[in-house]
Amino acid sequence: MISYTVAAGIAVVVAVVTDLFILRTALVRTRAWWAAYSIVVVFQLVTNGWLTGRGIVRYSGHAILGSGRITFLGDGRIAYAPVEDLAFGFALVLISCAAWVWAGERLGPARVRKS
Numbered sequence: 439m440i441s442y443t444v445a446a447g448i449a450v451v452v453a454v455v456t457d458l459f460i461l462r463t464a465l466v467r468t469r470a471w472w473a474a475y476s477i478v479v480v481f482q483l484v485t486n487g488w489l490t491g492r493g494i495v496r497y498s499g500h501a502i503l504g505s506g507r508i509t510f511l512g513d514g515r516i517a518y519a520p521v522e523d524l525a526f527g528f529a530l531v532l533i534s535c536a537a538w539v540w541a542g543e544r545l546g547p548a549r550v551r552k553s
Contacts, residue, residue, distance in 0.1 A: 442501040446525035453529035453536075461540040465532065475531060482527045486519030 457465050465471040489495040490508060499506030502522050504514025514521055 442497065442520070442522045443503055446522035446529075449529035450525050453532040457532055457536040461536050463536045463539045463543075465536055465539065471532075471535070474535075475528070478531055479524065479527070482524065483517040483519060486523050486527075487517040490515075490520070490523075491518035 454466060457463055458467075487510075490497075491510070493508060496508075497506055497520055502514055502520040504512075504520070507513055508518060509515055510518055516524065
């Protein structure tokens with residue numbers, strides 16, 4: 439059985455490889471990406487913190503770094519969220535943005551038909 443930690447690590451590697459070598463958007467090399475992602479991660483921490491801090495979402499201590507104990511900081515958690523959630527969030531946002539940029543480059547600007 440694959441742990442959440444291993445799955446999160448694989449997701450990050452796949453997202454970065456896809457961004458840099460498959461789609462060739464290289465978002466992770468830009469300041470704009472990191473500025474945008476810093477905004478996203480703040481809201482991810484707020485949302486994850488709310489769900490995990492209140493015990494609405496729980497994780498097995500065998501599947502994540504640290505234990506299953508809910509703490510604000512430490513024991514493999516940041517703002518109650520397991521670090522694996524942050525890794526998955528990073529991967530999902532990067533893949534989504536890279537696909538969006540890649541598609542936009544291929545399709546070009548929307549063309550307006552003149553009547």
